[in-house]
Amino acid sequence: MAADSDxxxxxxxxxxxxRELEMLDAAMDALxxxxxxxxxxxLVAAKARCSKATLYRLWPGKPELVAAALFATRPVRPAExxxxxxxxxxxxxARLIGAEAEGNTALxxxxxxxxxxxxxxxxVVQTSVVKPWFAELNGFVDRAVERGELPSRPAAADxxxxxxxxxAVTRPLFGNGHADVDYLTRCVDLVLLPAILPAARHP
Numbered sequence: 001m002a003a004d005s006d007x008x009x010x011x012x013x014x015x016x017x018x019r020e021l022e023m024l025d026a027a028m029d030a031l032x033x034x035x036x037x038x039x040x041x042x043l044v045a046a047k048a049r050c051s052k053a054t055l056y057r058l059w060p061g062k063p064e065l066v067a068a069a070l071f072a073t074r075p076v077r078p079a080e081x082x083x084x085x086x087x088x089x090x091x092x093x094a095r096l097i098g099a100e101a102e103g104n105t106a107l108x109x110x111x112x113x114x115x116x117x118x119x120x121x122x123x124v125v126q127t128s129v130v131k132p133w134f135a136e137l138n139g140f141v142d143r144a145v146e147r148g149e150l151p152s153r154p155a156a157a158d159x160x161x162x163x164x165x166x167x168a169v170t171r172p173l174f175g176n177g178h179a180d181v182d183y184l185t186r187c188v189d190l191v192l193l194p195a196i197l198p199a200a201r202h203p
Contacts, residue, residue: 020058020072023048027069032107036066036114036121063121067128070111074129078136086144086197090164090188093137097168098181105178108169137161141196149197156195163192 015023026048031039039062045052059065081092115122141157144150167187171179179187 015054015058023050023055023058024065024069024072027065028073031066031069031111035110036062036118039066041065061120063118063124066111066121067124070125070129071132078133078139081140082143084147086140086149087188087193089140089143090192091185093140093164094184094188095181097164098179098184101168101171101178101180105169105172112169133165134161137164151198154196160192160196164188 023044027039027044030043030047034043041052041055041062044065045055048055055065059068078089078093081089083089083092111125115125137160138157141150141153141160145153164184164187168179168184171177171183
C-alpha cells in the first residue's frame with residue numbers, strides 16, 4: 001500500500017471520462033466474474049490495464065469503486081425518460097429493466113447479500129445508487145402532478161421504486177424465469193398504475 005501511496009503523489013495526466021468509464025466497466029466485469037467478496041483492486045487493475053494506485057487515486061476502496069461502477073454503467077437512467085404520461089414513463093422503464101433482467105439478476109442478488117453484511121458497502125451504495133434511483137423514479141410522479149395527470153402526489157407512490165425494482169430482481173426466485181418486458185408491462189398496468197392513478201384515468 002505504501003508504494004501505491006507514493007505513486008499517487010506523482011503528477012499524472014487527468015483521465016478522460018471515456019477512460020474512467022472503461023475502468024468502471026472492468027470493475028463490473030470483475031464483479032460479475034467473482035462476486036463482491038472475492039473482488040480485489042488488483043483484479044480490477046489487471047482487467048482495466050492500469051495500476052492499482054490509479055484506482056486508489058480515484059476511489060478510496062472497493063466499496064466506493066463498486067458503487068461508482070454500478071452508477072456509471074447502469075443501463076436504466078430514469079432521468080432520460082420523459083414520454084409525457086406517467087404510464088408511458090413507467091412502460092419505458094419496464095422495457096429498459098426487462099431488457100437487462102437476465103444479465104443483472106444474479107449480480108443484484110450477490111450484491112444484496114454483500115450489502116447486508118458490509119455496512120461500508122451499504123453506505124456508499126445507498127448514497128451513490130439507491131437514493132439517486134429513488135429520486136429519479138419519483139420524478140415520474142412529480143411530473144405527472146405538474147401536468148395535472150395526478151391531482152396530488154398519492155401515498156402509494158412512496159412504494160413505486162422498491163416495487164418496480166423488487167419485482168424485476170426477485171421473479172426468478174419463484175421459478176418463473178426472468179422479469180421480461182411483457183411481465184413488467186403487466187405489472188405496471190395491473191399493479192402499479194391502479195395504485196397510483198385515479199381509477200377513471202387508468203386505461
